[in-house]
Amino acid sequence: MSSPIAFDYPQQNAAGATCTAQAWAKTPPQLHGTEKAAVIARIKQLLVEKDATLVAHYYVDGDIQDLALSTGGYVADSLEMARFGKNHAAKNLIVAGVRFMGETAKILSPEKRVFMPDLDATCSLDLGCDASNFAKFRALHPDRTVVVYANTSAAVKAQADWMVTSSCALAIVHQLKVEGKKILWAPDRHLGRYIQDQTGADMLLWNGACIVHDEFKAVELEILKAAHPNAMILVHPESPQAVVDLADVVGSTSAMIKAVVEGSATEYIVATDKGILHRMQQLAPNKKLIEAPTAGNSATCKSCAHCPWMAMNGLQGILDCLENASGEIFIEEPIRVEALGCIERMLDFTKNHPDLLAKAQHGFVKNIGAA
Known part of the structure; x- marks a missing residue:
């Protein structure tokens, strides 16, 4: 049986004020021995029968990563998860990650059914940047190009010109700076500051952070x-x-x-x-x-280097998706259509401008070139 775990996280409004809100996560049932083996075997069978594929993020449980790879699915970062889900022929996608990843898959593939092991698996960056407050923030700066990180809701992406991931953010912001654009960035302040330092772009940053x-x-x-x-x-x-x-x-x-x-x-x-x-x-x-350590006098250890919502992904949840069609992602069509543009713009850029990607990311990964 799942046990709930409560978390406090900082939620910043558009003016930068901070309040404490309540977020929560739960741990999935832990399977062992013959029970786990039976569930994995059943999942493999149903992935074939249901014309489904499993896509997993690097941060989810290792058993799920191994299962994805062994069944022709994929383990990747959020950019490659988006690409894979869009291009795969399967009619059904099981996305093991957090909710914005499932939403991104659905935005790109409306004809497919997209499921998640637990729809409550979310993200502190997403929680800290709600669509209504972001709309007010954006309205104050109509002259700026809106660039949002992947870790946002479909409703926030629907307000953006560009979506980026950490794999391509530096390259895209670099190109926007070359084009003379001023940028409104959300939600991660640390990533935004880093990109601002590296590119010299004029960026106005939303005040959010990842609890990990x-x-x-x-x-x-x-x-x-x-x-x-x-x-x-x-x-x-x-x-x-x-x-x-x-x-x-x-x-x-x-x-x-x-x-x-x-x-x-x-x-x-x-x-x-x-x-x-x-x-x-x-x-x-x-x-x-x-x-790397999260210990120390100033640490609150909300995460202890592991996302509590990524940890909500479990084998039983995947099986429930396949057996009971649980955890399906639905997005209202107007929002989906509005969000689609910023994601496709990112995918087209990364596909069609490898030279700009490499140039912009010089120094992003020391000693090994482009990310």
């Missing part, structure tokens, strides 16, 4: 680095500036994996959701991976 990456502490990271002086530090750009400043590699989940696989170091300190370590270790079995 916001918890990494520079002082604790320095102590860990002193204990592992030859380790390379990998940091996701959703992290605070003091943490990013200590990094050897700053990049998306895909960029971090690439850095470990291709890097010459034998040890890596990884400052992102620890769910990534499963796939990272599979691809680089001879490398030592060390979780």
Whole structure:
């Protein structure tokens, strides 16, 4: 039986004021031994019978990642999940991640049925940027090009000119700056600040943060680095500036994996959701991976380096999707159509401008080129 877990998270309004709101998550049933094996076998059978494919994010449970790969599905970051779901021939998509990922799949593939193991699996960035407050914020700055991070609701994307992920945000903002555009950015302030520093773009930032990456502490990271002086530090750009400043590699989940696989170091300190370590270790079995610390006097440990909503994805939830059609994503058609443009614009850019992508991301991932 699922057990609820409550979380406080900072929710910022358009003026930057902060209040405390209540978010929650729950842990899915834990399966073991023959019971787990039976559920996995049944899922594999139903994926074929239901013409379905499983797409999983790097942050979900390792068993789900392995199941996706073993059944012809996909394990990826949010950009590649969006591409895969759009291009796959299956009539049904099971998206193991958080709600905005399922919504993105549905926006791109309205003819497909899209399901999630638990529709309550959300994201602090999404929760902290509701559509009505964002609309007020946007209305105050009509001269700005609206760029939103993937970690937002369909209703927020419907108000945007561009959607970006951490894999392509730097390249797209760089190009918009070249075109003379001023940018309204939402919702992650840390990623926005990093991109602003790297590109010099005129950016007005919404004040949001990821509860996982916001918890990494520079002082604790320095102590860990002193204990592992030859380790390379990998940091996701959703992290605070003091943490990013200590990094050897700053990049998306895909960029971090690439850095470990291709890097010459034998040890890596990884400052992102620890769910990534499963796939990272599979691809680089001879490398030592060390979780970056969230401990310290200033830590509230809301996440302890693992997203509580990503953890809501379970094998039983996937089986329920296939057996009972539970967890289906629905988006009202006007919102879906309005949100589609900003996503397709991103996908077209990343497909058609690899030269700009590489140029804009120079320095985004130190020592290995473009993310």
